[in-house]
Amino acid sequence: MSPRTSMANPLKKLASCVILDLDGTLLNTDGIVGDILRGFLSKYGKQWDGREAHKIVGKTPKEAAVVIVEEYGLPCLADEFAAEVYPLFSSQNIIPKGWNDQIVMFEFSNLRFLEAAKRLKKEPSSCLVIEDSIPGVTAGKAAGMEVVAVPSIPKQTHLYESADDILNSLLDLQPEKWGLPPFKDWIECTLPIEPWYIGGPVVKGFGRGSKVLGIPTANLSTSNYASLLSEHVSGVYFGWAGLSSRGVFKMVMSIGWNPYFNNTEKTIEPWLLHEFEEDFYGEELNLVIVGYIRPEANFPSLESLITKIHEDRRIAERALDLPLYSKYKDDPYLLRCSDSNCNHL
Ligand SMILES: [Mg+2]
Numbered sequence: 496m497s498p499r500t501s502m503a504n505p506l507k508k509l510a511s512c513v514i515l516d517l518d519g520t521l522l523n524t525d526g527i528v529g530d531i532l533r534g535f536l537s538k539y540g541k542q543w544d545g546r547e548a549h550k551i552v553g554k555t556p557k558e559a560a561v562v563i564v565e566e567y568g569l570p571c572l573a574d575e576f577a578a579e580v581y582p583l584f585s586s587q588n589i590i591p592k593g594w595n596d597q598i599v600m601f602e603f604s605n606l607r608f609l610e611a612a613k614r615l616k617k618e619p620s621s622c623l624v625i626e627d628s629i630p631g632v633t634a635g636k637a638a639g640m641e642v643v644a645v646p647s648i649p650k651q652t653h654l655y656e657s658a659d660d661i662l663n664s665l666l667d668l669q670p671e672k673w674g675l676p677p678f679k680d681w682i683e684c685t686l687p688i689e690p691w692y693i694g695g696p697v698v699k700g701f702g703r704g705s706k707v708l709g710i711p712t713a714n715l716s717t718s719n720y721a722s723l724l725s726e727h728v729s730g731v732y733f734g735w736a737g738l739s740s741r742g743v744f745k746m747v748m749s750i751g752w753n754p755y756f757n758n759t760e761k762t763i764e765p766w767l768l769h770e771f772e773e774d775f776y777g778e779e780l781n782l783v784i785v786g787y788i789r790p791e792a793n794f795p796s797l798e799s800l801i802t803k804i805h806e807d808r809r810i811a812e813r814a815l816d817l818p819l820y821s822k823y824k825d826d827p828y829l830l831r832c833s834d835s836n837c838n839h840l
Contacts, residue, residue: 510623510673519627605638663790664728694781733811734784737829747811
């Protein structure tokens, strides 16, 4: 049994195979869509801010073009927009050659899932579909399959109610819920991930961490990291934190959506697991993030949130002693200093 399933975990309907959507589920194409539309719309003096993203996820290219031309009041026809923009997607090489035709044949209807079941020689009722879009979830259910939704658009889970389960990300998929073999890479309530690196001066946050929660986080400015953060799903992570003048510390952190930015910007809030005598605003903080603990969640009370954060801290502190994670403590990135005035090294 996976370490995550120590609590009661009801078995859902048994499945014998999994059909994974590609676009937006296996591939992080939403970031690419944002980059391309941002560049294109700026030519018309418009700014892509992601607010219309939920209106185009799961749409055909034609439907999406109509939405964008209308929403942004572009002085062109949807067909002209499509003719100019879609070649930009092809140039990104995000879809393996030869797949396009097969995908276009069945995309956006339940036929693609029925065709997949036929090729797998399985009954539709024994297939588990994993989808990121609302039309995809609807199509999976219309095909008579079990459907797990991994919504591309944050904070819109209420729109995916027809799905049999809704996950924050594929990191939280538990195949054993459908009688499939569990993933074996979870260790001590943590999932090792490919390490990623982020750093910069510590900035003042909203003051919530220290004053309201009693948990002082060292906030990083994410202005230079928007695309890096878009690659990482929201949730609770852990790793090592380096302050060039003070040393290396264990760290647990949340990545999430800031409602003040209308869900278009993620924030990152690392909690250095050490008692510091004073603030260190402006100091260079470098992080190596090595593992994942859990998705973001809502809590019924402040107390239950604080209890959960302390549980996250205990999980991170213990896990970081495992050789699998402790080896990153010596990563030279942690104590590097990009500031030219910095002479600690
Ligand atoms: Mg999709």
